[in-house]
Amino acid sequence: MAPGNTSSPQLSSPDLTSGNSSLHEKNDGIQIFTWDGPGDKRCPHNWSEKKKWLIASISLIGTFILPLNGTGITIAADELATTFDFKDTAWFTPSYWIVTSWSAGGALFVIICMPMLEELGVRRTYLAFYIFFILMVIPQAVAQNYETLIITRFFSGGCAAFLANAISSIIPDLWSTDKKRSVPVAIYILLYVVGNSFGPTIFAAIIPATGNWRWVFYVQLIVYCAFLPLFAFGIKETRHEILLQRYAKQMRKETGLQIYTLGELDKTPAWKRITKAQIRPLYLLFTEPLLFFCTLWSAFAFGNVFVFTQSVEFVFSQAYGFNQAQCGYIQAAIVIGEILGFFGNLYNIRPYLESAKRNKEHPGEPIPEARLYVAIVGTFIGIVGGMLVYAWTTFSGGPWIAPAVGLAMVGFGIQIVVAAAADYIIDAYAISGWAGSAISAAAACENLSAGFLPLSTQAMYTRLGIHWASTLLAGTALLVGLAPVVFLFYGRKMRESSKCNRKGMDELKQEDEEKN
Structure with a gap:
């Protein structure tokens, strides 16, 4: 599914159509920085379609390849049972625990970590979680006991779910209307579902070719490390509030004036905002x-x-x-x-x-x-x-x-x-x-x-x-x-x-x- 912040970003700012100035004076001398009207080229909504699709496409690659870590190993159930000395029965299937753990991590991370995109921004959050994801795949490849697989896959599954769905926050940052977002969202959901379904097919030939289930993870590591430079250079910051804060900070440094965004003036601690956002999904669900x-x-x-x-x-x-x-x-x-x-x-x-x-x-x-x-x-x-x-x-x-x-x-x-x-x-x-x-x-x-x-x-x-x-x-x-x-x-x-x-x-x- 499409988790994350999938609604258009709502900037707490004056009506952008009311004037051409990006600064709005307050009584205490502080100037509020907003986009310079609805056509401001600095706003991601007004970037060129080529730039939008380039950023979205790079993130969509992650949406497809990251879920492969979840189901790719299911074709090695017999080999895992032999290596770690367990047996599947009609009522007890320990070979699937590594997928259960992976999915449980995804459920938790979607709730806990998605609000971080709003507070910390897309780029640095994405890269930090991607590197952590790779670090969690390494012990899966060299695991000497089944407990190691279960624990590390909980975290890799959490990172994969978070990263694969980061595009759900990027798309509304780039496209402003339902009509413009329809095709990108449809592609996103297709790649997310296919990425979860395609793992057994993609890795089916590895066991017969190598005779070693560890190569499922070795191949994944090669692929994930190969894409790291692409994500490092291709994932750009798209969160409107984060970009506004950068511009405001630059203007404060250059002019010495008290120029801030409304987000910067919000004195509520970030951890309180994140905690509230983490509780809200469960509140709504029930x-x-x-x-x-x-x-x-x-x-x-x-x-x-x-x-x-x-x-x-x-x-x-x-x-x-x-x-x-x-x-x-x-x-x-x-x-x-x-x-x-x-x-x-x-x-x-x-x-x-x-x-x-x-x-x-x-x-x-x-x-x-x-x-x-x-x-x-x-x-x-x-x-x-x-x-x-x-x-x-x-x-x-x-x-x-x-x-x-x-x-x-x-x-x-x-x-x-x-x-x-x-x-x-x-x-x-x-x-x-x-x-x-x-x-x-x-x-x-x-x-x-x-x-x-x-x-x-x-x-x-x-x-x-x-x-x-x-x-x-x-x-x-x-x-x-x-x-x-x-x-x-x-x-x-x-x-x-x-x-x-x-x-x-x-x-x-x-x-x-x-x-x-």
């Missing part, structure tokens, strides 16, 4: 029904990306005699489906924007529920239908391509659901100014689902069998998938009854009254 059920829907879909890292090997080895490498390759079907789902998301942009013509709630703005049109198709035809195809076309001696088509259908649905849920949450809570916190809560739950939902896979497929285990997943998807249908009919009422949205509306009305 007090906002719309967010809770939308998160449940999205988290189940995303968790199935990781479920299939377990079920595919079980199903295709049992029914078709595939080895570990071949099972890794077959998961490319999920990625193919996710790419097709990306185009489904792009298709939905037009009806979403056109919904502004019939919006009676906020005339001229798109209706948030219009995000869900294609998601309903993705849920029922993609996820539910794909799981049933996957379940009931799998037979020993039958064509393996049939369940692979089912996997592609599931991938199609997962991509659409995760993207639509993220967009809908952002739109639903944009008016409150807490969209970033709401999406962080959803992202954390997605990571928890990815870590813990697959722990039941081995038991489920062993006890119920190939057909009925996948059917049970389809039935659960059908039940959870009712969420977008409910939102389509009752989403507006749920948004209007939201306490934080009502608070945001009151603040907007107060601002309008003050201007008038």
